[in-house]
Amino acid sequence: MKLPEISVRRPVATVMVFAAIALLGGVAFFKLNLDLLPDVEPPAVSVITPYPGASAVDVESDVTKYLEDQLSTTPNLDRLESLSKDNIAIVNCIFDWGTDLDVAVNDIREKIDLAKPDLPDGAEDPYIFKFSSAMVPVLVMTVTAKESGPDLYRIVDKQIADPLKRVAGVGAIIYVGGQERQINVHFDREALEAYHLSVQQIRHVLADENLNLPAGTVKIGDKELQIRVEGRFRNAPEISNTVIGKSGDALVRLRNVAAVTDAFEEQQEWARSGNLPAIVLIIQKQSGANTVNVIKAIKERIKTLKGEVPADIEIHEILDTSQHIYAMTNNVTEAAVVGGILVIVICFLFLRRLRTSLVVTLTIPFSIIVAFIGLFSMGYTINVISLMSLAIAVGIVVDDAIVVLENIVRHVDEGKSPGLAAVEGASEVGLAVTAATLTIVAVFAPLLLVKGIAGIIFGQLAFLILLTILTSLFISLTLTPMASSRLLRSRAETRQRLMLVWSERILDGIDTFYARVLEGCLLHRRLAFAIIGIIFCGSLILIPVVGTEFMPEVDSGEVEMVIEMPEGARVEVTAAATEEMLKYVNDIPEMQASYALAGQTKKGLLSALGFEEGTNIGRIGGRLIDKEERSRLAKEIAFEFRERIANL
Template sequence: VDKQIADPLKRVPGVGAVVYVGGRERQINVHFDREAIEAYHLSVQQIRNVLVAENLNLPVGTAKIGRNELQIRVAGRYRDAAEIANTVIGSNGDALVRLRDVATVTDAFEEPQEWARSGKLPAVALIIQKQSGANTVNVIEAIKECLKTIKTEVPADIEIHEILDNSDHIYAMINSLTESAVVGGILVIVVCFLFLRRFRTSLVVTLAIPFSIIVAFIGLFIMGYTINVISLMSLAIAVGMVVDDAIVVLENIVRHVDDGMSPRLAAVEGTSEVGMAVAASTLTIVAVFAPLLLVKGIAGIIFGQLAFMILITILASLFISLTLTPMAASRLLRSRDQRKLNPVFVWSERLLNEIEAGYSHVLEWGLRHRKIVLSLIIIVFIGSLALIPLVGTEFFPEVDSGEVEVVLEMAQGTRVEITAGTTEEMLKAVNAIPEMEASYALAGQTKKGFLTALGFEEGTNIGRIGGRLIDKKERSRHAKEIASELREQVTKLPGVEKFSASAVSAIQKAFLGGGRPISIEILGHDIEMTNEVAAKIQRIVESTPGAVDVAVSRKRPRPEVRIFLDRDKAASLGLNVALVADALRTNYYGFDDTKFREAGDDFDIELRLKKDQRETIREIGETPITTLTGQTIKLRNVASVRETFGPVEIDRKNRTRVTKVQAGVQGRVLGDVVRDIREKMTSLDLPPGVSIEWGGEVEEQRKAFRDLTLLLILGIVLVYMVMAGEFEDFVDPFIIMFSVPFAFAGVIWAFVATATPLNLMSFIGVIMLMGIVVKNAIVLVDYTKQLRAGGMTLNEAVVTGGKTRLRPVLMTSLTTIFGMVPLALSRGEGSEIWNALGITVIGGLSVSGLVTLILVPLMYSLVHRGKAK
């Protein structure tokens, strides 16, 4: 495995480490019989010294013979196990004593401390980790190419299978997002055509989509970003917004053309009329996304690139709407006299005119009955606030990427054979899952702790079982439901003290480290006190619905055998601690300071007490110790051997001892479970010197939500400042901001209706809405001000402005909403991530869009009714 598989994989560009579990290293086992050694009056130390002295290949000088200077070398290295067994280690009278007389010498393998299975077969599991900064997909593709070559070179009876492959998830998510972006773009084009109903006009608007995306990709490569899940998600989000500015500009141009103006003049006049309003409305989007570039931590990693991509795309769409759109309109639009009106256009135009007339009547009635309308709107808003307790919270959406894993922990000190047996029973349960495509199981402790270095918990008492499920579209159950079934199975296994069953995805592991959702940290110096508090909290968490796999992080002491040396007696016999420890280590751990070399490879020669003589406590006391004078003493004569427990493993946080109560979440959202736990913990009396802190996803959620809340407030302030600069006063922006609260109301309704919790992704949707919902109100108020400046009365300007701007408001709202529909309804790989964002924007924009058409005109008339025309 090492030479033919691991070494070639280590040479693949981008591979950082290759760790394998389950294989056994070849070595020469020299297992001696204690009784035989004693019978020949030998010592283990003698055998050690002989093996080291005999297994040498040493240069000893040179000889000048004739014209040559020749190197003199003593070639004494062992050539095979038989030669080692034939080594003379002493004498018994006239007879030579050979190693085979006191030991069994075999060319075999080391004793197993680790175990692995794939499906139902013994296996060697290779875990490959990429280098930091390397592209995951590129590295995995290179690994697969390397494996193709390896498979042709290994023996025919060895099978190589990929069990878990992160690139599969990444490709599936990219395909899902690409599909959502394409479908969203098509829906946006359809909405534009339904309103414009002319091919040329629709073409002018939809030109903004490809040109904006091209600019976005240019920015992507300039900044050194790759085409990944985040960049594609940002494009899928932006596809419905890139036509907003073009719609407003083009609709105004078309209106002038319909009034008899030439397309060329209409392009100039129409663009100049709405140019500042369009720029201001786009800058509100910039105002809410720009601060995301400053976020640190996990939220910054996720949303930094997303914010950059959306900003580039939206700014590109603004530039296009003020340049390409009027230019294309002047060329492609026909004057009123040149157009031929088909019956469908005439019918649809009549329908839209009736909608505009109906909206005018509603607006006129509302202006006459402001108190009634405003009272109803306030009642609706307060009713929305009453639904807030029904909205749950979580840190990150639960993603079904088709992986499940069970980690079980036996009692400290459990032999690997026992752990492997229990792990194998759990593997049978995993293989019995109908949706399981491939499975694996690992148990034990790697020789050099490689799994620990990679962030996995390991030990002779720990087993890890998992697998890959069939494609999401081919199964009816979510991965977390299958994990729940496995949780029930593991509770039936005897001897399991702790376990966790989860469906954590690769993307969650990447961003969150695969940690536990709930982690309650108990800090204090006194171990007994903190253990007592941890036990109480464990009972509280276990009694809370939705909390699963509850466990305390502090491990129980490991059972051990401790040797207590009688120093005075040992000193009188010429012994010390070092001699005793050295003898015991050779007997029980083994001595391997000399190597067997074959074909350029070195293998350990392990000298160790035979297995059946090191399986009882009594045998330890019978260990012979050789004194400095060569005398042999039994250990029991100078020391006592006792069974006891080792020191407790202590974790620290900020130099303070800490133990954690950790749990997963199943069937409820994280926020609700944590709320119930907090309520129960209020009655907990903490001893002096003991404190409690929250960690895990709960703490990450708190920090992320705190930062995003500050960004939300900052975004609202920046949006207000942008509008104040556009309107050159503080009153009209205040009026426009009335549309913001109803975006929140729409979000709450959407969350309750779809059972969507507030998480990182939906929070970003809320921040997005702050810039989106005011766009329509800006265009509406700006045009109303123009009409008033032209001499209209206040109410006449309000009604006319609303009626004139109804179509672009509906179009921009619907294009954004329909652009988000594929994100909200997607069921592909990783769709849980962007579903929440799509639902948030759709809910908020639907409600605020409708309210904007009524509330903003009413508030404008109310605030300005005392002013002159």
């Protein structure tokens, strides 16, 4: 028994099958995450080794060289890329696509252990950084203060960042800028010589004194108490009073040989927002978390935090990826909806029957519902690529249903009952529509075999189109015949309306015109082939003119520029130049919030994320007002900004 016959004879079972599909699709839809692009995990792992106080030349010879020697023998490695900078070494291990990165990370750990004995004493332990699209910042904010500036780092660290880290879905928060508290000890050389003490001796004494030690337990009655010796320093005077030695019968305290101050560490990273010193918060989400929900939860938490921090603390949003996601997904969704409506209208205009148009349009929602099930089962997200795939598929999924329905209508008009016409009409063209569908499958299926980032993006597109096309074939051979057997009536039973007669004449005219064109092409075959060849070759000539690019240019409402000072420039010099350029950014009338960064983060995390950083690197940018409220594109504003600073 064929599919059309089964569906017509068992309409209740057919309806229940599609009702179950609709239910599963609804559940899958509400469980899908919303994101801008598909999750991308490039086969690359970075090994980052901080080496404080070392120059780029020393980092290259003492750290990078030894790491490269060991990491170059890692299995499945495609190539190594290294970057040696002042204070830090970064070695990028790029593997073949398809490599299991969890296994690769274990191999890299083994190679690092082999390289550790050759690393200098001043170098910190290397750590591994595995990049993925989930680590791309979802929200970037600046925090400024007018009166609380000296205490800004502590406020951000304890009262803003710590609560935000506990928000569901937040992965990590990177700070850039601010001055971290540091106890400075300035020694008196003559006093050290007089007491016969060395800095190294004092360092060991302070390390031994600055400890909290567990001392076991004590049982008193029916209770057992934990004993702990608290020895950590609480303030600078306490450190200053620490006994560091003896001179005869007298105790030598730290204050006798040094001045102890409660101050800030030497600033290596610098940030400003507007006209005030700032700390930039770069927030990442957890892998698999819903970007939009995470950002929404963060904003809600920030509203409550504003009442817990000093009144002069201001928080400005610089980057909010949820807005990009909403804007792009809304645009694609709108295009898909408009396309679906146009498909329905065109079907009605050509079929000229409301019921037949309804049967055809049933294919669209059920194909999309199955696509949601496929997205959920494969772990994909609703993103620009998946929505674009559905927009493309909307115009294709009705093809099989139109062919099947047109043949069923022909049988009905010949006088057969709707049930018999549905079975015979669908069975007659079943093989033809299957072949037509498989030709589309043959076009898109090879995209599933593409590797690299193109395979991740276009593989999802191919998967969704193949799924919706095959679903539409199933619907055209099951739901379409069943619905036709219940809804269709013969032309004799349908009242002839004036509009129907008028549209019939127009379509007959189109058929007559097409017949004449086809007859002319057959009579003048050489001329027809020549015209077709000229059009084809002419289109190939236009390819260099059109140009190519990986992703289209979009107006994201953000402007950013990176400046590079001469190699070896101090961070103070770079910061001064960056601050001067920030004034030009603040003068741009469309600018809503601005920021400037200079220097290098302690762990080199910005370098691992793909940002340029260093004592000679500065970054200036900002967020523009909404596109609807400005007359210029972000590209035009960036060009003007570039022209302004070129004269500095």
